[in-house]
Amino acid sequence: QQPVQSPQAVILREGEDAVINCSSSKALYSVHWYRQKHGEAPVFLMILLKGGEQKGHDKISASFNEKKQQSSLYLTASQLSYSGTYFCGTNSGGYQKVTFGIGTKLQVIP
Amino acid sequence: DAGITQSPRHKVTETGTPVTLRCHQTENHRYMYWYRQDPGHGLRLIHYSYGVKDTDKGEVSDGYSVSRSKTEDFLLTLESATSSQTSVYFCAISEPTTAPEAFFGQGTRLTVV
Numbered sequence: 001q002q003p004v005q006s007p008q009a010v011i012l013r014e015g016e017d018a019v020i021n022c023s024s025s026k027a028l029y030s031v032h033w034y035r036q037k038h039g040e041a042p043v044f045l046m047i048l049l050k051g052g053e054q055k056g057h058d059k060i061s062a063s064f065n066e067k068k069q070q071s072s073l074y075l076t077a078s079q080l081s082y083s084g085t086y087f088c089g090t091n092s093g094g095y096q097k098v099t100f101g102i103g104t105k106l107q108v109i110p
Numbered sequence: 111d112a113g114i115t116q117s118p119r120h121k122v123t124e125t126g127t128p129v130t131l132r133c134h135q136t137e138n139h140r141y142m143y144w145y146r147q148d149p150g151h152g153l154r155l156i157h158y159s160y161g162v163k164d165t166d167k168g169e170v171s172d173g174y175s176v177s178r179s180k181t182e183d184f185l186l187t188l189e190s191a192t193s194s195q196t197s198v199y200f201c202a203i204s205e206p207t208t209a210p211e212a213f214f215g216q217g218t219r220l221t222v223v
Contacts, residue, residue, distance in 0.1 A: 002152065002169075032210070041200065042153065044211035087152060096141060096160060096206060099169065102152035 001025055003090045005101040012078045012108050020073040020104045022088030031064055031071040032089035032098055035082075042087060046073070078108045113137050116201050116215040123222055129188040131218050133201030135181075141204045142184040143212065144168075144176065146197040153200065159184055191222045 003024040012018055022031060030049050034042040048064035048071055061074045075082055085105045089098035113136030123129050133142060143158040145168075155168030157176040165176050173195060175187045188195055198219050204212040 002154075030210070032212075041214035041216050044213070047210040049210075089153075096204075097155065097158065097166075097168070098212070099155065100145075100153040102150060 114215040139203040139205040143202040
Protein backbone atom coordinates (compact mmCIF):
# COMPACT_ATOMS: atom_id res chain seq x y z
CA GLN A 1 0.00 0.00 0.00
CA GLN A 2 1.38 3.39 -1.00
CA PRO A 3 2.30 5.87 1.73
CA VAL A 4 0.27 9.08 1.84
CA GLN A 5 2.06 12.36 1.19
CA SER A 6 0.89 15.86 2.04
CA PRO A 7 0.58 18.44 0.73
CA GLN A 8 0.19 17.35 -2.89
CA ALA A 9 1.58 20.65 -4.12
CA VAL A 10 3.14 23.76 -2.65
CA ILE A 11 4.49 27.05 -4.00
CA LEU A 12 7.17 28.90 -2.08
CA ARG A 13 9.13 32.07 -2.51
CA GLU A 14 12.92 31.84 -2.31
CA GLY A 15 14.05 31.77 1.29
CA GLU A 16 10.84 30.32 2.69
CA ASP A 17 10.62 26.99 4.49
CA ALA A 18 8.52 23.95 3.66
CA VAL A 19 7.56 20.68 5.29
CA ILE A 20 6.45 17.60 3.39
CA ASN A 21 4.80 14.81 5.30
CA CYS A 22 4.62 11.08 4.65
CA SER A 23 2.55 8.56 6.55
CA SER A 24 2.06 4.83 6.27
CA SER A 25 -0.48 2.34 7.58
CA LYS A 26 2.26 -0.25 8.06
CA ALA A 27 5.08 -0.55 10.55
CA LEU A 28 8.18 0.86 8.92
CA TYR A 29 11.83 -0.11 8.86
CA SER A 30 12.97 2.80 6.74
CA VAL A 31 11.77 5.90 4.94
CA HIS A 32 13.45 7.11 1.74
CA TRP A 33 13.17 10.55 0.20
CA TYR A 34 13.83 11.34 -3.48
CA ARG A 35 13.50 14.44 -5.62
CA GLN A 36 12.64 14.41 -9.29
CA LYS A 37 13.05 17.41 -11.54
CA HIS A 38 10.85 17.68 -14.59
CA GLY A 39 11.90 15.25 -17.31
CA GLU A 40 14.65 13.73 -15.20
CA ALA A 41 15.19 10.62 -13.09
CA PRO A 42 14.48 10.65 -9.35
CA VAL A 43 17.54 11.39 -7.22
CA PHE A 44 18.15 10.16 -3.68
CA LEU A 45 18.03 12.72 -0.86
CA MET A 46 17.72 10.97 2.46
CA ILE A 47 17.08 7.72 4.24
CA LEU A 48 15.83 7.41 7.79
CA LEU A 49 16.14 4.11 9.55
CA LYS A 50 14.25 2.63 12.44
CA GLY A 51 16.25 3.43 15.52
CA GLY A 52 17.09 6.97 14.46
CA GLU A 53 19.98 6.71 12.03
CA GLN A 54 19.79 9.22 9.23
CA LYS A 55 21.85 9.42 6.07
CA GLY A 56 21.59 11.91 3.27
CA HIS A 57 21.66 15.44 2.04
CA ASP A 58 23.49 18.12 4.01
CA LYS A 59 21.00 20.95 3.33
CA ILE A 60 17.79 19.02 3.88
CA SER A 61 16.69 17.39 7.09
CA ALA A 62 14.03 14.92 8.01
CA SER A 63 12.41 13.21 10.94
CA PHE A 64 11.00 9.76 11.44
CA ASN A 65 8.38 8.96 14.06
CA GLU A 66 8.37 5.17 14.22
CA LYS A 67 5.39 4.94 16.56
CA LYS A 68 3.19 7.03 14.29
CA GLN A 69 4.70 5.57 11.10
CA GLN A 70 5.30 9.07 9.82
CA SER A 71 8.16 11.02 8.35
CA SER A 72 8.60 14.68 7.53
CA LEU A 73 11.06 16.34 5.16
CA TYR A 74 12.19 19.85 6.08
CA LEU A 75 13.38 22.24 3.41
CA THR A 76 14.76 25.43 4.91
CA ALA A 77 15.64 28.68 3.18
CA SER A 78 14.43 27.26 -0.12
CA GLN A 79 16.30 27.92 -3.33
CA LEU A 80 15.08 27.84 -6.91
CA SER A 81 16.95 24.56 -7.33
CA TYR A 82 14.67 22.91 -4.77
CA SER A 83 11.81 22.89 -7.28
CA GLY A 84 10.66 19.44 -8.27
CA THR A 85 8.50 16.56 -7.13
CA TYR A 86 9.42 14.95 -3.82
CA PHE A 87 8.67 11.30 -3.26
CA CYS A 88 8.73 9.42 -0.02
CA GLY A 89 9.28 5.70 -0.15
CA THR A 90 8.64 3.29 2.67
CA ASN A 91 10.01 -0.10 3.48
CA SER A 92 8.86 -2.56 6.09
CA GLY A 93 11.97 -4.76 6.21
CA GLY A 94 15.43 -4.02 4.86
CA TYR A 95 16.25 -1.77 1.91
CA GLN A 96 15.14 -3.99 -0.88
CA LYS A 97 11.53 -3.21 -1.67
CA VAL A 98 10.47 0.41 -1.45
CA THR A 99 6.90 1.59 -2.02
CA PHE A 100 6.60 5.21 -3.12
CA GLY A 101 3.88 7.77 -2.52
CA ILE A 102 2.33 9.79 -5.33
CA GLY A 103 4.66 12.72 -4.72
CA THR A 104 4.56 16.36 -3.62
CA LYS A 105 5.15 18.96 -6.30
CA LEU A 106 7.17 21.86 -4.93
CA GLN A 107 7.74 25.06 -6.87
CA VAL A 108 10.06 27.78 -5.66
CA ILE A 109 9.56 31.18 -7.25
CA PRO A 110 11.77 34.29 -7.09
CA ASP B 111 26.54 9.27 -12.33
CA ALA B 112 25.70 5.64 -11.77
CA GLY B 113 26.11 3.59 -14.91
CA ILE B 114 22.55 2.74 -15.87
CA THR B 115 21.31 2.73 -19.42
CA GLN B 116 17.73 2.16 -20.47
CA SER B 117 16.80 1.30 -24.02
CA PRO B 118 14.91 2.35 -25.94
CA ARG B 119 14.29 5.84 -24.51
CA HIS B 120 11.08 6.27 -26.48
CA LYS B 121 8.80 3.75 -28.12
CA VAL B 122 5.41 3.77 -29.76
CA THR B 123 3.79 0.41 -30.24
CA GLU B 124 0.42 -1.01 -31.19
CA THR B 125 -2.01 -2.73 -28.89
CA GLY B 126 -1.42 -6.47 -28.75
CA THR B 127 2.24 -6.43 -29.74
CA PRO B 128 5.02 -7.67 -27.45
CA VAL B 129 7.48 -5.09 -26.15
CA THR B 130 10.78 -5.55 -24.31
CA LEU B 131 12.55 -2.81 -22.42
CA ARG B 132 16.17 -3.22 -21.42
CA CYS B 133 18.06 -1.96 -18.40
CA HIS B 134 21.84 -2.28 -18.42
CA GLN B 135 24.11 -1.43 -15.50
CA THR B 136 27.88 -1.24 -15.13
CA GLU B 137 27.90 -0.97 -11.30
CA ASN B 138 27.64 -4.66 -10.45
CA HIS B 139 24.73 -3.88 -8.09
CA ARG B 140 22.79 -6.88 -6.90
CA TYR B 141 19.30 -5.35 -6.91
CA MET B 142 17.51 -4.10 -10.00
CA TYR B 143 13.98 -2.72 -10.21
CA TRP B 144 11.39 -1.74 -12.75
CA TYR B 145 8.96 1.07 -11.86
CA ARG B 146 6.26 2.77 -13.84
CA GLN B 147 5.37 6.40 -13.32
CA ASP B 148 1.93 7.78 -14.04
CA PRO B 149 0.27 11.09 -13.07
CA GLY B 150 -1.61 10.71 -9.83
CA HIS B 151 0.08 7.41 -8.99
CA GLY B 152 3.70 8.30 -8.45
CA LEU B 153 6.27 5.53 -8.86
CA ARG B 154 4.91 2.00 -8.65
CA LEU B 155 7.07 -1.09 -8.47
CA ILE B 156 6.45 -3.66 -11.22
CA HIS B 157 9.12 -6.30 -10.55
CA TYR B 158 12.51 -6.45 -8.96
CA SER B 159 15.51 -8.75 -8.96
CA TYR B 160 17.90 -9.61 -6.16
CA GLY B 161 20.33 -11.64 -8.25
CA VAL B 162 20.75 -13.53 -11.50
CA LYS B 163 17.55 -15.51 -12.16
CA ASP B 164 16.09 -14.26 -8.84
CA THR B 165 13.07 -12.03 -9.30
CA ASP B 166 9.93 -11.08 -7.40
CA LYS B 167 6.70 -9.25 -8.08
CA GLY B 168 5.94 -5.69 -7.12
CA GLU B 169 2.61 -4.00 -6.61
CA VAL B 170 1.58 -3.75 -10.31
CA SER B 171 3.05 -6.86 -11.93
CA ASP B 172 0.03 -8.07 -13.92
CA GLY B 173 0.75 -8.03 -17.66
CA TYR B 174 4.52 -7.81 -17.17
CA SER B 175 7.31 -10.36 -16.99
CA VAL B 176 11.02 -9.93 -16.31
CA SER B 177 14.23 -11.81 -16.83
CA ARG B 178 17.73 -11.44 -15.51
CA SER B 179 20.24 -13.83 -17.06
CA LYS B 180 23.27 -11.64 -16.31
CA THR B 181 24.06 -9.33 -13.41
CA GLU B 182 24.16 -6.31 -15.68
CA ASP B 183 20.91 -6.78 -17.61
CA PHE B 184 17.29 -6.69 -16.46
CA LEU B 185 14.60 -7.02 -19.11
CA LEU B 186 10.97 -6.02 -18.78
CA THR B 187 8.53 -7.61 -21.23
CA LEU B 188 4.97 -6.64 -21.97
CA GLU B 189 3.67 -9.82 -23.56
CA SER B 190 0.73 -8.12 -25.25
CA ALA B 191 0.78 -4.37 -24.81
CA THR B 192 -2.41 -2.54 -23.81
CA SER B 193 -3.21 1.18 -23.73
CA SER B 194 -3.20 1.08 -19.91
CA GLN B 195 0.51 0.28 -20.09
CA THR B 196 1.26 3.63 -21.67
CA SER B 197 3.64 5.11 -19.11
CA VAL B 198 7.16 6.19 -18.29
CA TYR B 199 9.21 3.22 -17.13
CA PHE B 200 12.17 3.63 -14.83
CA CYS B 201 14.84 1.11 -14.03
CA ALA B 202 16.73 1.43 -10.75
CA ILE B 203 19.66 -0.34 -9.14
CA SER B 204 20.88 -0.64 -5.59
CA GLU B 205 23.44 -2.45 -3.49
CA PRO B 206 22.11 -2.38 0.09
CA THR B 207 25.28 -3.83 1.61
CA THR B 208 27.25 -0.71 0.65
CA ALA B 209 24.76 2.16 0.34
CA PRO B 210 21.07 2.71 1.03
CA GLU B 211 20.08 4.62 -2.10
CA ALA B 212 18.72 3.46 -5.40
CA PHE B 213 20.03 4.97 -8.62
CA PHE B 214 17.51 5.50 -11.38
CA GLY B 215 17.94 5.34 -15.12
CA GLN B 216 16.69 8.12 -17.38
CA GLY B 217 13.41 6.41 -18.15
CA THR B 218 11.64 4.97 -21.18
CA ARG B 219 8.52 6.65 -22.46
CA LEU B 220 6.24 3.97 -23.88
CA THR B 221 3.08 4.80 -25.80
CA VAL B 222 0.65 2.04 -26.73
CA VAL B 223 -1.77 3.06 -29.48
